[in-house]
Amino acid sequence: MNKCLLNIIFFGIISSSFSVLNAEDISISIKPDQIIQGDPIMITINEVDDISKIKSLRLGNSELKPFLYNGIVYAMYGVDINKKPGSYIITTKLSNNSVITKEINIESRKRIEAPLDIPKKLGGNTASSQKKLIDTLAIENLSLLNLRTGTKSFWREAFRYPVSNPVVTDDYGYIRQTGSYTIAHKGTDFRAEEGTKVYSMNQGVVRVAKTYRNYGKTIVVDHGLGVMTFYMHLSKINVAVGNLVKLGQVIGLSGKTGYAESPHLHLTVRINDVSVDPVKFMELFK
Numbered sequence: 300m301n302k303c304l305l306n307i308i309f310f311g312i313i314s315s316s317f318s319v320l321n322a323e324d325i326s327i328s329i330k331p332d333q334i335i336q337g338d339p340i341m342i343t344i345n346e347v348d349d350i351s352k353i354k355s356l357r358l359g360n361s362e363l364k365p366f367l368y369n370g371i372v373y374a375m376y377g378v379d380i381n382k383k384p385g386s387y388i389i390t391t392k393l394s395n396n397s398v399i400t401k402e403i404n405i406e407s408r409k410r411i412e413a414p415l416d417i418p419k420k421l422g423g424n425t426a427s428s429q430k431k432l433i434d435t436l437a438i439e440n441l442s443l444l445n446l447r448t449g450t451k452s453f454w455r456e457a458f459r460y461p462v463s464n465p466v467v468t469d470d471y472g473y474i475r476q477t478g479s480y481t482i483a484h485k486g487t488d489f490r491a492e493e494g495t496k497v498y499s500m501n502q503g504v505v506r507v508a509k510t511y512r513n514y515g516k517t518i519v520v521d522h523g524l525g526v527m528t529f530y531m532h533l534s535k536i537n538v539a540v541g542n543l544v545k546l547g548q549v550i551g552l553s554g555k556t557g558y559a560e561s562p563h564l565h566l567t568v569r570i571n572d573v574s575v576d577p578v579k580f581m582e583l584f585k
């Protein structure tokens with residue numbers, strides 16, 4: 300073999316291992332396959348292994364923040380339960396200025412309505428306790444928006460359920476009616492006897508650890524880039540604001556504090572302040 304051929308082989312190998320951004324090879328894929336209002340979306344930029352190669356990433360008018368997980372570039376988006384159904388475009392601009400797009404379709408969620416009972420400890424089913432519930436919920440919800448979030452994702456492994464034997468007792472998305480008011484159940488309830496261990500669903504930083512009138516003893520863990528998990532109606536809180544918690548760490552015990560008739564764990568998962576279906580969120584990691 301002459302020297303010239305050797306050089307071709309050598310430089311051929313070098314250039315192939317560095318020519319990463321070939322627009323024809325790059326594509327966007329999404330999970331889940333069928334998206335309905337209230338779903339989380341996991342967006343994958345295939346064949347890109349470095350977030351510095353993504354100049355911008357958008358879904359409709361929303362700017363998304365890419366992160367690296369298992370050596371692949373991903374981003375997450377939460378579809379609001381009231382987002383207008385229809386077609387939306389995901390667009391990413393790469394560092395070599397090529398633009399990749401993917402069209403997605405968001406379908407409407409079936410509305411399931413159920414009556415809502417107010418526990419005796421919060422005044423029972425009277426007009427005044429209904430109004431008090433709605434008014435105090437509005438204040439609590441406001442205080443749980445715009446929480447501080449990390450500028451990087453804090454997690455490196457797949458999310459896990461917050462209880463060891465997750466049995467859903469109340470799904471995400473039910474519309475509950477109390478008097479003339481309606482409240483959407485923007486989380487999932489899991490069966491949990493009083494005192495069941497509650498695990499952090501992933502690594503993160505505690506942003507809230509306090510007691511609310513309606514949500515009871517509540518912990519919020521920030522997993523970075525706007526992804527947060529909320530654990531409510533606890534009987535015990537084991538962590539404090541600012542604590543770094545690990546995947547699977549026991550952060551508290553389940554209970555029925557606040558607006559809860561019987562012990563259970565209420566879990567909310569938010570992506571940039573949009574509450575998504577926690578069970579669908581877990582399916583992203585299968």
Ligand SMILES: [Zn+2]
Binds near residue numbers: 484486487564565566
């Ligand atoms: Zn609930």
